[in-house]
Structures are given as C-alpha cells and as structure tokens.
Amino acid sequence: MHIENYLNVINACRFCFMCRHLDPVGNVTFREADTPRGRALMCDRIRMDAANLSNADYIDAFYRSAMSAANRFHCVSDYDETGLVLAVRRDIVEADLAPAAVKALAKTLEKDTFSVKGKGRVLYFGPTPELYKGCAVITGGDPGKALAVLGFEAASKKVFTRFKKAVTDSGCKTLIVAEPSAFEFLHDRLPGVKVIHSAAYFVEQGMNKTGSRKAVYLESDFLKNTCGNPSAPRDLLKQLGYKLVPFGTNVEESYAVGEGAVVYDTLYPALAERLCQRVYDLAEGLGKTRFITASQTVKDTLKKYNPAFDVITLEEAVALSQD
Amino acid sequence: MTPKNYLYEMIRSELTWVVGDEHVQANEADNLGHSIDYYWVPECWHDRGERPTPPDLVVYPGNTQEVAAILKIANTHKIPVTPWGGGSGSQGGALPVYGGIVLDMKRMNKVIEIDPVTMCVTAEAGINAQHLEWEVEKAGFSTMHLPASISCATLGGFIAHRGTGVLSTKYGKIEDMIMSLEVVTPTGEIINTLPVPRHASGPSLTELFLGSEGTLGVVTKAVMKIHPIPAARKFHAYLFETMHDAMVAGSQLMISRMRPAVIRLYDEASTARIIKRVLNIDRKGAYLVFGFDGPEKIVDLEMEEACKICEKTSKEDLGTEAGQSWWKNRYKFFYPPYMFQLPQAFGTLDTVATFANIENVYWAMKNVVKENFPQAAFIGHFSHWYDWGCMLYARFIIDEPPKDPNEAVALYNRIWDMAIRAAIREGGVINEHHGVGLKLGRIMRDLYGPAFNVLESLKKVLDPNNIMNPGKMGFPGKGV
Ligand SMILES: Cc1cc2nc3c(=O)[nH]c(=O)nc-3n(C[C@H](O)[C@H](O)[C@H](O)COP(=O)(O)OP(=O)(O)OC[C@H]3O[C@@H](n4cnc5c(N)ncnc54)[C@H](O)[C@@H]3O)c2cc1C
Ligand code: SF4
Numbered sequence: 001m002h003i004e005n006y007l008n009v010i011n012a013c014r015f016c017f018m019c020r021h022l023d024p025v026g027n028v029t030f031r032e033a034d035t036p037r038g039r040a041l042m043c044d045r046i047r048m049d050a051a052n053l054s055n056a057d058y059i060d061a062f063y064r065s066a067m068s069a070a071n072r073f074h075c076v077s078d079y080d081e082t083g084l085v086l087a088v089r090r091d092i093v094e095a096d097l098a099p100a101a102v103k104a105l106a107k108t109l110e111k112d113t114f115s116v117k118g119k120g121r122v123l124y125f126g127p128t129p130e131l132y133k134g135c136a137v138i139t140g141g142d143p144g145k146a147l148a149v150l151g152f153e154a155a156s157k158k159v160f161t162r163f164k165k166a167v168t169d170s171g172c173k174t175l176i177v178a179e180p181s182a183f184e185f186l187h188d189r190l191p192g193v194k195v196i197h198s199a200a201y202f203v204e205q206g207m208n209k210t211g212s213r214k215a216v217y218l219e220s221d222f223l224k225n226t227c228g229n230p231s232a233p234r235d236l237l238k239q240l241g242y243k244l245v246p247f248g249t250n251v252e253e254s255y256a257v258g259e260g261a262v263v264y265d266t267l268y269p270a271l272a273e274r275l276c277q278r279v280y281d282l283a284e285g286l287g288k289t290r291f292i293t294a295s296q297t298v299k300d301t302l303k304k305y306n307p308a309f310d311v312i313t314l315e316e317a318v319a320l321s322q323d
Numbered sequence: 324m325t326p327k328n329y330l331y332e333m334i335r336s337e338l339t340w341v342v343g344d345e346h347v348q349a350n351e352a353d354n355l356g357h358s359i360d361y362y363w364v365p366e367c368w369h370d371r372g373e374r375p376t377p378p379d380l381v382v383y384p385g386n387t388q389e390v391a392a393i394l395k396i397a398n399t400h401k402i403p404v405t406p407w408g409g410g411s412g413s414q415g416g417a418l419p420v421y422g423g424i425v426l427d428m429k430r431m432n433k434v435i436e437i438d439p440v441t442m443c444v445t446a447e448a449g450i451n452a453q454h455l456e457w458e459v460e461k462a463g464f465s466t467m468h469l470p471a472s473i474s475c476a477t478l479g480g481f482i483a484h485r486g487t488g489v490l491s492t493k494y495g496k497i498e499d500m501i502m503s504l505e506v507v508t509p510t511g512e513i514i515n516t517l518p519v520p521r522h523a524s525g526p527s528l529t530e531l532f533l534g535s536e537g538t539l540g541v542v543t544k545a546v547m548k549i550h551p552i553p554a555a556r557k558f559h560a561y562l563f564e565t566m567h568d569a570m571v572a573g574s575q576l577m578i579s580r581m582r583p584a585v586i587r588l589y590d591e592a593s594t595a596r597i598i599k600r601v602l603n604i605d606r607k608g609a610y611l612v613f614g615f616d617g618p619e620k621i622v623d624l625e626m627e628e629a630c631k632i633c634e635k636t637s638k639e640d641l642g643t644e645a646g647q648s649w650w651k652n653r654y655k656f657f658y659p660p661y662m663f664q665l666p667q668a669f670g671t672l673d674t675v676a677t678f679a680n681i682e683n684v685y686w687a688m689k690n691v692v693k694e695n696f697p698q699a700a701f702i703g704h705f706s707h708w709y710d711w712g713c714m715l716y717a718r719f720i721i722d723e724p725p726k727d728p729n730e731a732v733a734l735y736n737r738i739w740d741m742a743i744r745a746a747i748r749e750g751g752v753i754n755e756h757h758g759v760g761l762k763l764g765r766i767m768r769d770l771y772g773p774a775f776n777v778l779e780s781l782k783k784v785l786d787p788n789n790i791m792n793p794g795k796m797g798f799p800g801k802g803v
C-alpha cells in the first residue's frame with residue numbers, strides 16, 4: 001500500500017495535536033476526523049488491517065481534506081501529512097473504492113487534451129493569454145494535477161503525457177504557468193523546459209506603478225506551502241502599486257478555500273462555501289480592500305458564493321494596470 | 324446506548340432537533356478520533372490494535388442554550404455526557420469511557436468582546452487557545468496564556484484542567500486569569516458566576532468550576548484578563564553543577580520577590596537528553612533559564628539582579644542567546660520526534676510542592692522509579708514557579724514496554740501508583756496543570772483524605788443522575 005511509504009508520518013501525526021488549529025476544514029467542521037491526527041489515526045487503522053480501507057466514513061474524511069499543506073508548513077519536523085492523504089487516496093482508487101462522484105469527475109478529467117496555438121519561443125498555459133504578447137499558448141484542461149490529487153495516478157500520467165507532448169511539439173523552452181496547482185505539478189516534470197510562474201514572469205518584465213490601493217494578497221496553498229513561498233506574487237503587486245495589508249489572524253492558516261485539493265468546490269460545494277464564508281467573515285472590517293489571488297479557481301470559488309466580493313487574480317491586476 | 328435500537332434513534336432525533344442534523348455525528352471516522360485523547364493508555368491500545376470505547380454520539384452544540392437542552396435530554400434518559408475540547412488532555416478526562424454523548428465544544432468558538440477598558444476578553448469556551456490568542460493579539464493585546472498546547476487545546480479545556488502557560492510565574496495559571504464563567508449545570512441550568520474574581524460575597528463559584536473537568540457542568544463562556552504586549556521580553560540561561568544548586572538560585576529569585584515571567588530548570592538527565600537534542604546545548608550539569616518582560620528599563624534592571632543571584636552558585640553563564648534560543652524553541656520540545664512516542668511508554672508525573680519539599684518529592688519519585696522499575700528512565704524539569712514553591716514536570720520513559728497491551732498498561736499504572744504516592748508522602752500535590760481525569764482518579768482519596776467527601780457531596784447535589792463525565796476525577800462511574 002502507498003501509505004506504507006508514509007509510516008513516519010502516520011507514527012508522528014497519529015498522536016500529535018500540534019497543528020490541528022491550522023486545518024482549514026477542521027476549522028469549519030470542528031470534527032476530529034478533519035485534523036492531521038484524525039486522518040493519521042484512520043491511516044494507522046488501515047495499516048493494521050487493510051479491510052479498513054473500505055470504510056466509507058474514512059474515505060469521505062480523506063476526500064474532504066482540503067490538502068492545504070498548512071500543517072506541514074507549520075510542523076517543526078516537516079512531516080508530509082498532505083503526502084499521506086495523497087497516498088491513501090491512491091490506495092482507495094487502486095482498490096476501486098473511490099466515491100462515485102470522485103470517479104465520475106476523474107472520468108471527465110481523463111478526457112483532457114491539449115493543443116498549442118500561435119508561435120513563439122515561450123509558451124503560456126493559463127486563462128489570460130492576451131497578456132502574453134509574442135507567446136504561443138497551450139490550451140486544454142488540467143495537465144494531470146487534479147487526477148493526481150484525487151488518487152488517479154495512472155490516469156494522471158496519461159493526461160500529463162499528452163500535455164508534455166504538446167509542449168515538446170511546440171519547441172518552446174520556456175513555459176509560463178498561471179494556476180498555482182498546475183505550476184506546482186509541472187515545475188520539475190519537463191526536462192529541458194524552464195517552467196516559471198506568471199508572477200515571476202511579470203516581475204522580470206518590470207511593471208509600471210499605476211496608482212496606489214490597499215489590497216490583500218490571499219496566499220496560495222501551492223506557492224506558499226509546497227513551492228518554497230516565492231516572493232514574486234507580492235513583489236508583483238508592489239510593483240503595480242498595491243499596498244498589501246495583512247489578512248486573517250495569522251500567517252500560517254490557509255485561506256485559499258480548497259485550492260490545495262484542486263477540485264474541492266466541485267466535490268464538496270457546501271464545505272467550500274463554508275471555507276469562503278470564513279474568508280468573507282474575516283474580510284469584514286477591512287473596508288474596500290481588494291483581494292488578489294494567484295489562482296483563478298480560488299477567485300471563481302470566492303465569487304461563486306458572494307458575487308459582490310472584490311477579488312481578482314494576479315493576472316487581472318496586471319491587465320488592469322494596462323487598461 | 325446500543326446503536327440502532329429504538330431508544331438510540333429516538334434520542335438521536337431529540338438531539339438532532341436541538342442542534343441540527345449535521346451536528347449529531349455517529350460515524351466511525353469521528354468516533355475513532357474521539358475514542359483517543361492524549362492519554363497514553365488509549366494511544367497504547369490503539370497502537371496494539373485494540374479499539375478504545377467510542378462515543379455513541381458526538382454532538383456539537385452551537386450555543387449555550389443548545390448545551391442546556393442537550394444536558395436536559397441526557398438527564399431524562401440518564402445518558403453519560405463527556406465534554407470534549409481539543410482532546411489534548413493527558414489524563415483521559417475527555418474519553419467517553421461509558422459511551423454515551425461526547426459533547427464536542429469546538430463549534431462554540433467565538434470571541435464575543437474585547438474590552439480594552441477593563442482589559443478582558445469574553446469568549447466561548449470551545450475556542451482553540453491559539454485562535455483566541457491570535458484574535459486578542461490582533462486587537463493589540465495578549466492573553467499571556469501560552470502553554471505548549473496552545474494550538475491543541477480549547478479555553479474550556481484549560482479551565483477544566485486548571486491549565487498553565489509558559490509565562491505563569493508572572494501572569495498566573497488559568498485560574499488567575501479568569502474573571503468569571505458561564506456554566507451549564509448538569510441538570511441544564513445556565514448560571515453565571517460573579518463578574519469579578521475578588522469579592523467577599525461567599526465562596527467563589529468560579530473556583531468551584533475551575534478544575535472540575537466536566538464533572539460538575541459544562542463551561543460555555545469565560546471572561547478572561549488580557550494584557551498589553553510588553554515592550555521587552557528578555558531571557559538568560561545558566562548552567563549549574565547540580566540540580567540542587569540551580570534550585571537554590573531559582574528559589575532565591577522567587578523568595579526575593581522578583582517577578583520573572585518564566586523560570587525553567589532542567590535536571591542533569593534532561594539537560595543531557597532534552598536540552599542537548601532540542602537546543603543543541605551540550606553540557607553536563609543543570610540548565611536554568613529565566614525571562615522577564617515589561618518596560619525595557621525595568622526588564623534590564625530585573626535581569627541584572629537575577630543574574631547576580633545566579634552567578635553566586637552557577638558553573639557557567641550560558642548567556643542571553645542560550646536563553647533566547649529556549650524561548651524560540653519552547654514548543655519544539657512537544658513535536659515529534661522530539662516528544663516521546665509510542666511504542667515507548669511515558670508519563671508526566673506532574674507534581675507541585677513548596678520549596679521546602681520539592682527536592683524531596685523529586686528524589687522520592689526518582690528513587691521509587693529507579694529501585695522498582697530498572698527498565699524506566701527518569702528525567703525532570705521544574706516548570707512553573709510561585710513565591711512559595713514550584714512544579715516538577717517529571718517523566719518516566721520505558722523504551723521497550725511489554726508487547727501485550729494489558730501488561731504494558733498494568734506496568735504503566737504501577738509506576739504511577741508508586742511514584743505519585745511517594746510524592747504525596749513528601750508533601751507533593753498531584754498536580755499542577757494536567758488534572759486528574761481517569762488516570763489519577765483512584766488517588767484522589769489518598770490526596771484529599773476526608774475532604775474528598777465534600778467534593779463528592781457537591782457532585783451528588785449538582786449532578787443527581789451522575790451524567791457528567793462519570794468515572795473521572797475520582798467520582799463514581801456509571802450509575803448513581
Ligand atoms: C503537546 C502537549 C503539550 C501540553 N502542554 C501543556 C501545557 O503547557 N500546559 C497545560 O496546562 N497543559 C498542557 N497540555 C495538556 C492539555 O493541553 C491541557 O490539559 C488542556 O487543558 C486540555 O484542553 P482540551 O481543550 O484539549 O481538553 P480535552 O482534553 O478535550 O478535555 C480535558 C477535560 O476537560 C473537560 N472539558 C473540556 N471542555 C470543557 C468545557 N467546555 N466544560 C467543561 N469541561 C470541559 C473534558 O471533559 C475533560 O475532562 C499539553 C498537551 C499536549 C498534547
Ligand atoms: S504534521 Fe507535524 S505538527 Fe502536524 S500532526 Fe503531524 S507531526 Fe504533528
């Protein structure tokens with residue numbers, strides 16, 4: 001079983017309470033099963049007796065996790081609790097025990113294909129190609145990250161192979177990626193291709209300051225917790241003239257409304273809404289502050305449950321500066 | 324309650340009517356988490372493939388009225404109710420040993436008011452202590468309640484166990500921090516204790532519920548003191564030849580009536596084992612660290628005086644950096660792998676005593692463990708200091724306890740029985756902040772003598788059907 005590669009995490013987390021305060025789902029459901037300890041205890045039961053893998057309550061709890069990696073970011077020993085959840089999801093999928101909704105979603109994701117439009121030395125992958133003059137554009141769905149997160153490793157590899165072929169065929173040696181989940185997935189998987197996040201690309205270009213406005217940069221789970229917390233998004237916003245204000249009560253908790261689980265809102269809309277509600281509640285008192293996120297998915301989720309919420313993506317911030 | 328019978332479904336419907344469908348859970352994922360707290364015994368059972376008793380139902384109240392309604396239902400049906408905060412208690416206090424209802428308080432997590440005039444915060448009892456501290460800090464203050472389990476435990480849990488934070492020597496234990504409480508009594512009455520903690524209007528009801536571990540009612544709200552953020556907080560560490568030399572210095576700091584925010588003294592064994600591992604300070608002797616906070620000028624003056632005291636008997640001045648490093652890493656001691664871990668057997672023999680007795684308590688426990696359990700290591704540090712004495716945070720550790728869970732638990736209990744009784748004989752009190760729970764209930768009568776009858780009578784009056792956390796704190800188990 002894949003969880004056996006995470007025995008150190010199971011052993012550490014199963015009786016540890018030290019990061020429970022940072023689990024975004026646990027913080028809205030208040031359930032013991034929605035903490036790293038709760039999940040590690042379940043994995044431990046599965047380790048002891050594989051029959052427990054088919055426990056529907058356990059399976060639901062594993063898929064309910066927002067996988068923000070805030071817990072690992074906090075942990076003084078960097079135990080990879082998110083990796084453990086990924087591993088158990090793979091075990092669930094390989095035993096054909098994934099919930100029907102997860103399977104149906106995976107079937108759709110498996111169909112994603114990719115094509116490249118335009119010519120150039122640099123390739124762009126994301127929702128705002130018009131910002132990248134002179135770049136070729138790769139379009140299609142998710143490059144395999146969503147399937148990987150759901151535990152469909154083989155299917156993820158197939159989709160990624162199609163993505164990789166499209167990149168290789170384009171001849172481009174640089175790939176700019178906008179969505180943090182895709183960036184995290186791709187950044188070390190394309191030998192010979194330099195993968196950069198769109199924020200880093202714009203910072204390198206140098207942006208013009210176009211006014212000054214207070215904004216909250218809503219940290220990305222992927223960029224902050226798994227990609228070394230690059231300063232580019234914040235640097236970019238500063239270049240654009242935004243005055244960044246702190247948000248929430250602390251710098252560790254994830255306010256990224258399920259970004260780490262990539263397709264969270266599709267599978268658990270009621271929980272996604274509660275994650276959003278937490279952000280709306282914390283935003284009260286900040287007045288007309290704009291929220292800026294690196295992720296289109298995060299933006300869409302926040303807008304879905306409160307269309308009036310003032311949130312834009314980093315790319316939209318750049319576009320606004322060019323208007 | 325037996326799941327899936329008529330009565331079970333009826334009670335479940337009654338509870339659902341009060342809190343809503345989503346807030347009554349009976350699923351295996353949650354039951355697993357609620358059947359194991361930070362007590363070594365359920366952890367050991369789990370580790371060995373056993374299944375500690377789960378609750379029949381986990382109920383998440385959203386407000387005080389819901390708590391009251393739940394307790395009324397439980398009284399009608401005489402169902403045990405076990406409050407659960409963060410589950411981080413080490414005494415098995417939150418374990419539903421008779422099944423029944425686990426009342427998970429975490430949904431009651433709101434900060435109701437921060438009052439900068441009186442300098443207090445009113446919060447619901449289920450709030451995570453770190454979340455509370457963050458909210459108070461955001462308003463420019465601090466609760467100064469900074470225990471190692473700040474991220475694990477709830478305000479109500481700390482109240483229930485008389486918890487202690489790292490800065491207790493200056494800012495007090497939780498009982499010194501609480502102004503007043505809202506409590507739901509076992510029969511479902513909502514009561515408030517008097518709004519100020521110092522008065523002459525009879526005995527303190529607040530004190531009655533502080534440390535009552537969910538046996539006398541459910542704490543639903545608390546008003547707690549808050550403090551300004553100090554301009555300076557500084558630390559200094561010394562090494563002493565022996566623990567005794569360090570104890571002399573530490574007690575001198577206290578009896579000269581200085582107000583350090585923290586003093587911590589590690590015996591020779593924990594200096595060699597823990598201080599080396601966590602702080603990378605590799606020395607033979609006893610490590611002592613202290614810190615002061617407040618206006619910088621005053622802190623500097625206090626530091627100077629405290630250093631003078633330590634210099635009289637210390638072996639080495641480790642400096643401010645070795646003190647600062649302790650502060651920076653103060654929680655690191657509690658994360659895996661720095662913390663002891665199953666399959667090891669370990670227990671914290673938390674005891675508090677006067678300066679006249681504390682070293683005798685230490686030696687009595689150490690000798691009992693050494694003589695009777697040669698397989699166990701014994702280490703200790705002195706954590707929370709008062710102007711009359713301090714707390715001994717002693718630990719026994721067995722690297723390879725018996726494989727058979729029953730044998731392992733029997734050995735574990737024997738060590739507790741012998742070590743704690745040895746401590747009591749030397750004037751030690753169990754304990755300073757971990758509480759009694761399931762683990763030490765059997766020792767309460769020895770500790771209190773006839774005075775325990777008073778506590779028992781109070782329990783009987785307040786909880787006639789013995790629904791509240793039966794079998795804990797030395798009170799009777801299921802059945803009246
Ligand atoms: C790593 C670690 C470090 C620790 N360090 C410290 C420390 O520095 N200082 C310290 O004091 N403790 C420490 N502890 C112990 C623990 O955190 C405390 O005992 C804490 O008070 C438990 O709070 P909880 O919310 O987790 O309560 P739980 O464990 O859930 O419950 C403890 C008891 O309180 C009762 N209870 C809970 N909520 C309520 C309520 N609202 N009303 C009535 N009864 C209630 C329960 O029924 C139970 O009897 C540590 C624990 C861990 C895991
Ligand atoms: S990730 Fe680290 S802090 Fe969190 S439960 Fe695991 S060991 Fe504890």
